[in-house]
Amino acid sequence: MRECLEEIRLPKAVLAGEMIRQADAKATLGGLITAHRRESPAGSVLILEGEETSSIFLVLSGWLLATKSLADGQRQIIDIILPGGILEPACADRGRSAVEIQTLTDVTLAAIPRKRWRGACDRHPDIDEMTHRVIVAAMSRMSARMIRLGKAPAETVIAFALCELCLRSTARALADGTQFHIPMTQQQLGDFCGLSAVHVCRTLRRLARNDVLSVKDHMNIVIHDMDAMARIAEIDVEALRAEII
Amino acid sequence: MRECLEEIRLPKAVLAGEMIRQADAKATLGGLITAHRRESPAGSVLILEGEETSSIFLVLSGWLLATKSLADGQRQIIDIILPGGILEPACADRGRSAVEIQTLTDVTLAAIPRKRWRGACDRHPDIDEMTHRVIVAAMSRMSARMIRLGKAPAETVIAFALCELCLRSTARALADGTQFHIPMTQQQLGDFCGLSAVHVCRTLRRLARNDVLSVKDHMNIVIHDMDAMARIAEIDVEALRAEII
DNA sequence: CGTCCTTTTGAGAGCGATCAAGCGGGGTGG
DNA sequence: CCACCCCGCTTGATCGCTCTCAAAAGGACG
Numbered sequence: 001m002r003e004c005l006e007e008i009r010l011p012k013a014v015l016a017g018e019m020i021r022q023a024d025a026k027a028t029l030g031g032l033i034t035a036h037r038r039e040s041p042a043g044s045v046l047i048l049e050g051e052e053t054s055s056i057f058l059v060l061s062g063w064l065l066a067t068k069s070l071a072d073g074q075r076q077i078i079d080i081i082l083p084g085g086i087l088e089p090a091c092a093d094r095g096r097s098a099v100e101i102q103t104l105t106d107v108t109l110a111a112i113p114r115k116r117w118r119g120a121c122d123r124h125p126d127i128d129e130m131t132h133r134v135i136v137a138a139m140s141r142m143s144a145r146m147i148r149l150g151k152a153p154a155e156t157v158i159a160f161a162l163c164e165l166c167l168r169s170t171a172r173a174l175a176d177g178t179q180f181h182i183p184m185t186q187q188q189l190g191d192f193c194g195l196s197a198v199h200v201c202r203t204l205r206r207l208a209r210n211d212v213l214s215v216k217d218h219m220n221i222v223i224h225d226m227d228a229m230a231r232i233a234e235i236d237v238e239a240l241r242a243e244i245i
Numbered sequence: 246m247r248e249c250l251e252e253i254r255l256p257k258a259v260l261a262g263e264m265i266r267q268a269d270a271k272a273t274l275g276g277l278i279t280a281h282r283r284e285s286p287a288g289s290v291l292i293l294e295g296e297e298t299s300s301i302f303l304v305l306s307g308w309l310l311a312t313k314s315l316a317d318g319q320r321q322i323i324d325i326i327l328p329g330g331i332l333e334p335a336c337a338d339r340g341r342s343a344v345e346i347q348t349l350t351d352v353t354l355a356a357i358p359r360k361r362w363r364g365a366c367d368r369h370p371d372i373d374e375m376t377h378r379v380i381v382a383a384m385s386r387m388s389a390r391m392i393r394l395g396k397a398p399a400e401t402v403i404a405f406a407l408c409e410l411c412l413r414s415t416a417r418a419l420a421d422g423t424q425f426h427i428p429m430t431q432q433q434l435g436d437f438c439g440l441s442a443v444h445v446c447r448t449l450r451r452l453a454r455n456d457v458l459s460v461k462d463h464m465n466i467v468i469h470d471m472d473a474m475a476r477i478a479e480i481d482v483e484a485l486r487a488e489i490i
Numbered sequence: 491c492g493t494c495c496t497t498t499t500g501a502g503a504g505c506g507a508t509c510a511a512g513c514g515g516g517g518t519g520g
Numbered sequence: 521c522c523a524c525c526c527c528g529c530t531t532g533a534t535c536g537c538t539c540t541c542a543a544a545a546g547g548a549c550g
Contacts, residue, residue, distance in 0.1 A: 195539090
């Protein structure tokens with residue numbers, strides 16, 4: 001798992017340039033990150049649903065999950081956060097998280113107090129701009145997923161989830177456009193798609209049988225026929241890329 | 246349909262006080278609203294999916310819908326915006342809307358260019374704070390709905406949608422806590438809940454038969470047994486109120 | 491070599507979609 | 521004023537997708 005600040009796609013000048021030369025290193029993005037850097041092993045829970053928190057998470061490496069659960073144990077993965085993602089686990093009840101945050105892989109992140117982040121945003125329009133962009137991208141992703149959760153057949157939901165993760169991985173140079181790895185079990189992919197693990201398995205198998213993709217040892221995905229995938233997922237690849245990246 | 250600036254729940258001082266006395270009236274919130282006020286009749290489409298837009302919408306009165314559609318005509322209502330809501334129809338592709346925006350009732354709104362709004366946010370932390378709060382509330386709502394869309398039975402999805410709208414209506418003094426009106430058809434409620442209109446009807450009927458609620462002429466809802474509703478919706482009423490309001 | 495977790499495959503059941511027909515209210519035109 | 525029509529609601533019947541339960545196979549790890 002590479003770790004790279006560049007994945008926080010900020011103008012290089014902001015990251016390493018003027019800001020660093022300021023007197024108070026903590027006021028710079030680089031300083032903020034250094035000061036609040038944390039590591040967490042795969043499978044750890046960072047924040048529980050409803051727990052108080054006053055930090056935003058800047059993901060430097062590794063994958064995070066935001067999930068919600070119902071009383072009966074049903075679980076839904078609300079969003080998956082890749083390196084470079086910014087996570088604000090907030091709801092209207094300020095300071096309380098609407099979702100549970102857990103790591104999917106070993107993760108390096110900066111847990112930056114909201115106030116400091118806001119300060120950085122105020123001083124640097126670039127950071128503010130990026131924050132905003134990341135948030136609306138997350139909402140676009142959620143919207144696109146929501147329509148398929150509600151109405152589309154399993155094949156469409158899964159194909160969409162795979163396309164989304166493929167595009168996002170590729171954008172971060174974690175994939176080459178057709179091959180990528182998902183550090184999730186079929187059970188977790190099911191929680192993401194609103195399907196049972198059994199049905200995820202069947203659907204992946206059917207897609208593989210039809211030569212649309214192949215899945216090898218623990219979610220190494222190769223898409224053989226991107227046109228077919230796009231058709232099944234009911235997306236236009238380029239439009240989706242523009243919308244969610 | 247009452248129209249009231251107060252529903253934009255800002256400190257009164259900001260709305261009518263210091264800001265108004267500033268030299269440039271357009272720089273004040275009140276001035277911004279006055280300058281960009283628009284009216285639209287029920288059923289009109291304000292923005293198409295993918296259309297360019299550079300404004301945020303501040304809803305002064307009436308209800309709006311944010312929807313997405315699939316190629317086969319399937320439609321999902323992503324969010325419902327009540328008076329006092331702020332809508333930023335953006336996706337990562339800046340200036341392009343991820344959703345279609347349409348009016349559910351006659352609507353009064355202020356379509357404020359994003360740059361002006363950002364300006365107001367920069368000058369007035371209160372406005373910035375409120376904008377942020379409204380956005381995270383919208384994301385919390387979407388998250389809570391998403392888990393039920395994916396996994397819960399129809400009864401739960403519908404009960405949740407009704408509880409959500411009841412709480413939000415009550416918070417804006419459009420309802421008294423148990424009685425409220427939804428300006429939507431059962432078809433639209435189905436698009437919101439990921440269900441067919443037929444099944445919405447059956448489910449509402451069953452809830453009515455069990456004395457949980459009653460529905461009269463075109464979606465005037467009375468909740469008779471809020472405990473039962475909360476149980477069916479799988480929510481804690483107070484927790485949900487804190488989370489989404 | 492045994493244990494645990496994940497994946498795979500089969501069989502049966504249930505929920506919600508779809509198709510279809512009937513009902514009812516409000517608006518329009520005769 | 522009445523007849524008609526359109527749209528939304530209601531209810532029944534059938535179908536199909538996806539869940540659940542169950543069992544077995546494949547891997548990772550001690």
